[in-house]
Amino acid sequence: MVMGDLVREVDVAVVGGGPGGYSAAFRCAELGLETVVVDASRRLGGACLWEGCIPSKALLHVSAVLGEVERAKEFGVDFGEPRIALDALRKWKAERVVGKLARGLAGVAKAKGVEIVGGRGVFEDSRALRVEGDEPQKIRFKHAVVATGSAPSPLPGAALASDRVMDSTGALELSDLPERLLVVGGGYIGLELGQVYTALGSKVTLVEMTDGLLPGVDRDLVQPLARHCEKLFVKIRLGTKVTSLHEQGSQIEARFGEGDTVAFDRVLVAVGRRPVSAELGLETTRVRPDAHGFVAVDERCRTADPRIWAVGDVTGEPMLAHRAMRQGKVAAEAIAGRPAAFDTVVVPAVVFTDPEVAWCGLTESQALREGRPVRIAKFQWAASGRAATLGRSDGLTKLIADADTGRVLGVGIVGPGAGELIAEGALAVEAALTAEDLAATIHTHPTLSETLMEAAETLLRPT
Amino acid sequence: MPRPFVLPDLGEGLTEAEIVKVLVQEGDRVQEDAPLLEVETDKATVEIPSPVTGRVAKIHVQPGQTVKVGAVLVTFDEEAGRGGAASLGTTLARSAPPADHTTSATQRAPAATAAAATRGSGPVAATPATRRLARELGVDIHTVRGTGHGGRVSDDDVRAAAGGRPPASAQPAAQPVAPERPATRKPLAPVGAEAPALPRFEQWGAVERQPLSHLRRTIAERMTLSATLVPHVTHFDRADITELDAIIRRNVEPARQRGVTLTLTSFLLKAAALALREHPQFNASLDPAAGELILKRYCHLGVAVATDRGLIVPVIRDVDKKPLIELQGELAALAQRVRDGKATLEDLRGGTFTVTNIGALGGTGAVPIINYPEVAILGAARAREEPVVLDGRIVPRVLLPLSLTFDHRVADGADGARFAAAIVRRLERPEQLLLEW
Numbered sequence: 001m002v003m004g005d006l007v008r009e010v011d012v013a014v015v016g017g018g019p020g021g022y023s024a025a026f027r028c029a030e031l032g033l034e035t036v037v038v039d040a041s042r043r044l045g046g047a048c049l050w051e052g053c054i055p056s057k058a059l060l061h062v063s064a065v066l067g068e069v070e071r072a073k074e075f076g077v078d079f080g081e082p083r084i085a086l087d088a089l090r091k092w093k094a095e096r097v098v099g100k101l102a103r104g105l106a107g108v109a110k111a112k113g114v115e116i117v118g119g120r121g122v123f124e125d126s127r128a129l130r131v132e133g134d135e136p137q138k139i140r141f142k143h144a145v146v147a148t149g150s151a152p153s154p155l156p157g158a159a160l161a162s163d164r165v166m167d168s169t170g171a172l173e174l175s176d177l178p179e180r181l182l183v184v185g186g187g188y189i190g191l192e193l194g195q196v197y198t199a200l201g202s203k204v205t206l207v208e209m210t211d212g213l214l215p216g217v218d219r220d221l222v223q224p225l226a227r228h229c230e231k232l233f234v235k236i237r238l239g240t241k242v243t244s245l246h247e248q249g250s251q252i253e254a255r256f257g258e259g260d261t262v263a264f265d266r267v268l269v270a271v272g273r274r275p276v277s278a279e280l281g282l283e284t285t286r287v288r289p290d291a292h293g294f295v296a297v298d299e300r301c302r303t304a305d306p307r308i309w310a311v312g313d314v315t316g317e318p319m320l321a322h323r324a325m326r327q328g329k330v331a332a333e334a335i336a337g338r339p340a341a342f343d344t345v346v347v348p349a350v351v352f353t354d355p356e357v358a359w360c361g362l363t364e365s366q367a368l369r370e371g372r373p374v375r376i377a378k379f380q381w382a383a384s385g386r387a388a389t390l391g392r393s394d395g396l397t398k399l400i401a402d403a404d405t406g407r408v409l410g411v412g413i414v415g416p417g418a419g420e421l422i423a424e425g426a427l428a429v430e431a432a433l434t435a436e437d438l439a440a441t442i443h444t445h446p447t448l449s450e451t452l453m454e455a456a457e458t459l460l461r462p463t
Numbered sequence: 464m465p466r467p468f469v470l471p472d473l474g475e476g477l478t479e480a481e482i483v484k485v486l487v488q489e490g491d492r493v494q495e496d497a498p499l500l501e502v503e504t505d506k507a508t509v510e511i512p513s514p515v516t517g518r519v520a521k522i523h524v525q526p527g528q529t530v531k532v533g534a535v536l537v538t539f540d541e542e543a544g545r546g547g548a549a550s551l552g553t554t555l556a557r558s559a560p561p562a563d564h565t566t567s568a569t570q571r572a573p574a575a576t577a578a579a580a581t582r583g584s585g586p587v588a589a590t591p592a593t594r595r596l597a598r599e600l601g602v603d604i605h606t607v608r609g610t611g612h613g614g615r616v617s618d619d620d621v622r623a624a625a626g627g628r629p630p631a632s633a634q635p636a637a638q639p640v641a642p643e644r645p646a647t648r649k650p651l652a653p654v655g656a657e658a659p660a661l662p663r664f665e666q667w668g669a670v671e672r673q674p675l676s677h678l679r680r681t682i683a684e685r686m687t688l689s690a691t692l693v694p695h696v697t698h699f700d701r702a703d704i705t706e707l708d709a710i711i712r713r714n715v716e717p718a719r720q721r722g723v724t725l726t727l728t729s730f731l732l733k734a735a736a737l738a739l740r741e742h743p744q745f746n747a748s749l750d751p752a753a754g755e756l757i758l759k760r761y762c763h764l765g766v767a768v769a770t771d772r773g774l775i776v777p778v779i780r781d782v783d784k785k786p787l788i789e790l791q792g793e794l795a796a797l798a799q800r801v802r803d804g805k806a807t808l809e810d811l812r813g814g815t816f817t818v819t820n821i822g823a824l825g826g827t828g829a830v831p832i833i834n835y836p837e838v839a840i841l842g843a844a845r846a847r848e849e850p851v852v853l854d855g856r857i858v859p860r861v862l863l864p865l866s867l868t869f870d871h872r873v874a875d876g877a878d879g880a881r882f883a884a885a886i887v888r889r890l891e892r893p894e895q896l897l898l899e900w
Contacts, residue, residue, distance in 0.1 A: 432588035
């Protein structure tokens with residue numbers, strides 16, 4: 001390496017510029033530590049901003065608007081058939097949404113004095129990183145934060161290298177609108193992107209290996225979404241595995257189980273994500289990723305190597321940006337010697353479909369499985385004034401509380417706006433509020449947030 | 464008997480280390496020399512062995528924490544001569560893994576898992592801010608009983624568990640002998656290192672609690688600050704003041720006629736002030752934030768004055784420029800004001816170097832603490848007539864033991880030795896004092 005002799009010394013080197021990485025870097029800088037971020041694309045934001053949360057939510061907003069337009073016919077308002085200009089949509093997403101946020105992040109980095117080094121960071125030992133790529137150099141650090149995130153998993157046993165087989169990153173580029181789209185995977189990515197493509201005009205078939213959509217989520221929360229998806233999609237095939245994909249001319253033939261073969265114009269593989277921990281030179285440190293590639297960390301986000309910390313998707317499930325951001329701040333404070341800990345009780349999760357599904361803390365099925373003494377309150381949105389005014393009575397708000405103390409242990413919501421409503425649930429669980437606390441807090445009327453108060457009230461009545 | 468074990472001196476001037484691993488758990492029985500903790504300094508990773516055979520009663524540190532030399536790491540229950548107590552917990556064998564980190568990459572589950580089980584279901588019932596407080600106070604929040612609604616742990620519960628303010632019910636039955644004083648209790652300002660919790664002394668006999676006076680408190684805080692912050696080093700020397708002593712004796716009466724009681728202290732001040740001209744780095748303050756030494760182009764010397772309330776250090780301005788007799792007069796007046804409790808703030812501020820003469824009370828030497836943010840202090844013990852070999856003959860000479868304590872960040876031993884010699888030279892040849900001002 002020509003510039004191999006250039007060695008710089010920093011307090012903290014962050015590997016990866018995603019939400020976990022930049023949160024750690026910003027907080028380190030605030031605490032007076034000299035910090036650099038090494039990122040292969042030489043930009044902050046990571047998968048979240050460039051190929052995940054943000055662009056998908058931009059497209060889901062479009063999808064929601066189209067859904068509202070369709071529903072408006074029920075109110076006697078008809079806008080006619082929507083015309084979608086794909087170029088304009090792509091441009092809006094790239095420039096007005098992603099670009100704007102990226103400029104904002106770059107500005108914050110500059111203001112805080114965090115330098116971004118372009119290249120792949122490879123550990124040489126527990127004190128040094130070699131940067132390969134655009135800006136080759138060697139960085140000696142006092143602490144390093146591994147924030148390399150995750151990447152889409154390929155389809156096991158049926159991977160096919162073809163432009164017509166996309167992962168979530170490719171699907172978000174929206175290079176064209178396939179007539180027939182196969183979505184493999186009934187998790188949140190498959191459902192969200194399936195709805196986006198449906199709204200834009202594709203005929204979507206969705207296959208899920210297990211016997212239900214959104215595995216792990218309480219069935220009563222999934223049901224309104226499943227019902228809506230049944231209307232939107234051409235077909236939902238549960239308990240079905242895609243055993244092979246073959247490119248035939250300009251289409252892909254997918255074989256389902258040992259049975260039929262169906263042709264599609266494109267295939268979206270959304271079967272999960274896997275941590276990025278290989279080829280980072282971690283073998284030169286004391287960090288040893290597990291069989292799945294996850295890097296174990298303690299409460300303070302420190303790995304088995306005392307100088308190396310890890311945050312975000314590379315540290316395990318749930319692979320969510322907001323978990324990574326909190327971990328990033330914890331790691332930064334721990335590095336600065338503060339008594340920080342990722343002792344977080346809940347990591348709320350949201351599926352931004354129509355209707356949205358959101359939950360945090362203990363789920364009903366988990367409580368049942370573990371035999372936990374809980375009381376469960378369910379409030380159907382059919383009884384909500386606000387839901388009626390929105391023409392959306394298909395929602396449900398659910399509270400799971402400790403049977404003895406009334407402490408709120410989990411919250412689940414399905415319905416439009418669930419993603420925003422869950423914040424109150426997360427606060428309640430995190431701050432150890434009781435059902436009485438929620439019931440006695442005045443919630444604005446008429447809003448969907450009242451459903452949390454109403455659900456809490458039902459728990460106060462004797463069983 | 465509980466026995467605290469502190470981070471030992473690691474040598475090479477290292478003052479702190481980072482805990483990498485705690486190799487024992489509370490309740491473990493350990494053998495003497497069995498590895499307790501692994502710490503990492505700037506220079507190496509070191510395994511710290513157990514100093515005793517006994518039971519680990521409490522672990523005060525956690526991995527990742529940086530601790531200073533002298534900080535309590537572990538408290539042992541010493542159980543000399545007691546073996547086979549299997550019920551006390553698992554015995555930690557001497558075969559604990561050596562410092563081979565590649566084989567011990569497994570992470571210990573967060574303490575939460577173990578402790579939570581004892582508290583029934585559900586996560587800790589406390590807000591994130593309360594949990595942070597618990598971490599700051601070193602309290603395992605899982606062990607705190609919440610007094611709030613639904614078993615919520617409040618900030619007060621955490622503070623009570625930290626022992627700062629025990630709940631009223633926990634007060635020992637035997638009340639202190641001293642009458643209750645209205646003085647409000649206020650903790651000393653912290654200076655980084657946290658003192659470990661005190662044992663309950665009442666368990667060994669009656670005790671009396673006295674609130675500290677304001678002056679005592681100030682002295683305690685400032686001395687702790689200085690002793691904690693400043694790396695002190697002391698150089699000892701002796702000055703043959705036979706001649707000076709004769710001069711003072713000869714002039715006691717003439718001075719008294721001018722209303723002044725001549726003492727050795729004023730000569731010490733003068734000698735120190737003149738020596739400081741040659742060694743300005745001792746007439747200075749360190750600005751660690753800026754990485755600069757602030758040299759003071761003035762010479763205001765503090766003089767330690769013992770009062771019945773405690774130590775006070777008034778300041779005499781421009782000692783280098785004033786005639787000795789004036790200095791002596793000012794010193795007497797200032798000391799009187801201080802003893803009467805009438806010193807003004809201006810009398811006490813602006814010192815650049817301090818002289819403390821403990822000779823009146825006897826002793827053969829003392830190592831004073833630097834009057835921070837000054838960087839050096841001169842201590843003088845009692846001058847005595849002693850047999851000295853001079854030109855092959857034993858002669859009686861008056862010797863004054865001196866100690867120069869200074870901030871090692873600012874100067875090294877050789878500098879201190881030269882500065883001390885410059886003071887000694889002036890005391891030994893008092894005519895120099897005459898010639899220099």
